[in-house]
Amino acid sequence: MxxxxxxxxxxxxxxxxxxxxxxxxxxxxxxxxxxxxxxxxxxxxxxxxxxxxxxxxxxxxxxxxxxxxxxxxxxxxxxxxxxxxxxxxxxxxxxxxxxxxxxxxxxxxxxxxxxxxxxxxxxxxxxxxxxxxxxxxxxxxxxxxxxxxxxxxxxxxxxxxxxxxxxxxxxxxxxxxEKVVMMLANQAMKVALVTTHLPLKDIPAAITADNVRQTVQIVIDDMREKFGLAQPRILVCGLNPHAGEGGHLGMEEIEIINPVLNEFINMGVNISEAMPADTLFTTRHLANCDAVIAMYHDQGLPVLKSHGFGDTVNLTLGxxxxxxxxxxxxxxxxxxxxxxxxxxxxxxxxxxxxxxxxxxxx
Ligand SMILES: NC(=O)c1ccc[n+]([C@@H]2O[C@H](COP(=O)([O-])OP(=O)(O)OC[C@H]3O[C@@H](n4cnc5c(N)ncnc54)[C@H](O)[C@@H]3O)[C@@H](O)[C@H]2O)c1
Ligand SMILES: N[C@H](C(=O)O)[C@H](O)COP(=O)(O)O
Known part of the structure; x- marks a missing residue:
């Protein structure tokens, strides 16, 4: 062969x-x-x-x-x-x-x-x-x-x-x-990123509806095509502490992220609205999800690498x-x-x- x-x-x-x-x-x-x-x-x-x-x-x-x-x-x-x-x-x-x-x-x-x-x-x-x-x-x-x-x-x-x-x-x-998605995967979880190698100060401006929408679509497509998951279950981190605390700690969730996620929810995709990242990465949630979408590099990757640095793969979707x-x-x-x-x-x-x-x- x-x-x-x-x-x-x-x-x-x-x-x-x-x-x-x-x-x-x-x-x-x-x-x-x-x-x-x-x-x-x-x-x-x-x-x-x-x-x-x-x-x-x-x-x-x-x-x-x-x-x-x-x-x-x-x-x-x-x-x-x-x-x-x-x-x-x-x-x-x-x-x-x-x-x-x-x-x-x-x-x-x-x-x-x-x-x-x-x-x-x-x-x-x-x-x-x-x-x-x-x-x-x-x-x-x-x-x-x-x-x-x-x-x-x-x-x-x-x-x-x-x-x-x-x-x-x-x-x-x-x-x-126009857009690809960085995903890192190990036995514990798969984490995809909306933004990749950006200074922290440039991240809020990069969290646009188009960027979030394209990221979600690429994750859905590649979870189907590359991982054989017809209906991937996806959880999404908010950008701000406590996913914005109802708008008191930031408006990106209300104004940008959730409207896009609701487009997918309304199409029948198994995806959450923006969740507080600190508690999203807990066993209870991870046990019921196929991929997490994080807004930026050091929101998602430290958690993932702490669960399997050395046993993790970085892949490019899209x-x-x-x-x-x-x-x-x-x-x-x-x-x-x-x-x-x-x-x-x-x-x-x-x-x-x-x-x-x-x-x-x-
Ligand atoms: N795929 C890539 O090209 C890639 C990925 C991550 C970082 N980098 C780049 O690498 C450079 C150094 O980055 P860094 O210091 O943050 O991360 P690093 O992964 O190089 O090192 C972090 C720590 O992990 C240890 N380590 C790394 N790989 C190991 C292995 N295979 N086995 C055992 N221990 C290992 C190192 O000794 C160090 O203590 C930076 O320029 C960064 O941008 C490149
Ligand atoms: N963010 C990657 C990681 O933590 O492994 C790393 O910087 C490499 O990125 P590229 O694959 O884009 O070089």
Missing amino acids: TEEKRPLLITTGEPAGIGMDVALGLAAEGKLQDFARPIWVTADAKAMQTRAEELIAAGVLKSTPSWHTINTDINADNFDVNLVAQISQQSIEADRAFILLNIPCAAPVVCGQINIANSAMVAQQLDIAHKLAINNTVAAIVTGPLQKSALIDAGIKLLDGTMFSGHTEFFMQQSGC LPYIRTSVDHGTALDLAGNGGASATSLYQALNMANEMADKSLTH
């Missing part, structure tokens, strides 16, 4: 962080074979080899996992998909753990030390990942962590010329989507392809020393694989 399925593509992200460590960790344990698909990995080939040696020296890896490096100068224009697919197949037959798509760094990589000279290489990984996913060469993108500040400091911008703020926004703009991600950042303190857990990468691969299996093109 392996030969019929498209690859999962892992981007290792920031080379000074733990992206390569966790990919190597899974490869060394043979866990990349669990998905019965070719695994393609973007990284700098030299840095990958060095990181494997560092992890061996740290006593974490017993030996270097086996991979096949493709030295094509990978950029969007000259990447020979057929050649890579052919080598990919040969590598599986030769029991290689993964195909390494070599994207060279401009400067030497030092564990834990960000060098913005390498930020273009990080951005190039995302660019090639998008190209391979949008033309259906890979079944899904599974992203390792990048250091947002490094890309920003290097002057890397999103397609619309605004500051780079994350994978979610990058893939949204590259795909020409994209024309499957994209999942680890739940953690670059963990510069752990790069090369073996302290990084690879469980979130495994969960992200597993979710991407399951979603790809359910999709028409596999």
Whole structure:
């Protein structure tokens, strides 16, 4: 069956962080074979080899996992998909753990030390990942962590010329989507966000009827399509303490959020009005819901991560392809020393694989 399925593509992200460590960790344990698909990995080939040696020296890896490096100068224009697919197949037959798509760094990589000279290489990984996913060469993108500040400091911008703020926004703009939704999921809960990487002071202005409406619609559609839940039960957080306390602690619930939620309620969708976020995230409510919609990043994600950091998957809803991600950042303190857990990468691969299996093109 392996030969019929498209690859999962892992981007290792920031080379000074733990992206390569966790990919190597899974490869060394043979866990990349669990998905019965070719695994393609973007990284700098030299840095990958060095990181494997560092992890061996740290006593974490017993030996270097086996991979096949493709030295094509990978950029969007000259990447020979057929050649890579052919080598990919040969590598599986030769029991290689993964195909390494070599994207060279401009400067030497030092564990834990960000060098913005390498930020273009990080951005190039995302660019090639998008190209391979949008033309259906890979079944899904599974992203390792990048250091947002490094890309920003290097002057890397999103397609619309605004500051780079994350994978979610990058893939949204590259795909020409007006709106996508960041959702993080673990055994305890699924939390989707109306706003993503915004300073706190900019959030109220971003809570518009359109934004709330589009978020809810994308969550409903993807809960159906990606999670097979025909009638998802959704609870929605208010923006203000106690969901505005009847208008005494803020008017967004009354003026913006609830009117939109009532449109969906009137259509028969199983969704709440805005609820106080402090008590929404309690066992009684979570036991009866499939997804929570939070208004902003640090309203929803700390609760979710406190229930399963390391076992959580970040996914982007509303994209024309499957994209999942680890739940953690670059963990510069752990790069090369073996302290990084690879469980979130495994969960992200597993979710991407399951979603790809359910999709028409596999
Ligand atoms: N998917 C992504 O690209 C992504 C996700 C989150 C954060 N980030 C970025 O990462 C950078 C650092 O962010 P941060 O310090 O807030 O979060 P972080 O996740 O890098 O680190 C937070 C803490 O968790 C620990 N940790 C992280 N991953 C771990 C793992 N796999 N195993 C064991 N321990 C782990 C770290 O050592 C640290 O103590 C920031 O630039 C942030 O924007 C990127
Ligand atoms: N908010 C994400 C998290 O907590 O995991 C993280 O910042 C990564 O976001 P992107 O996937 O957009 O890079």
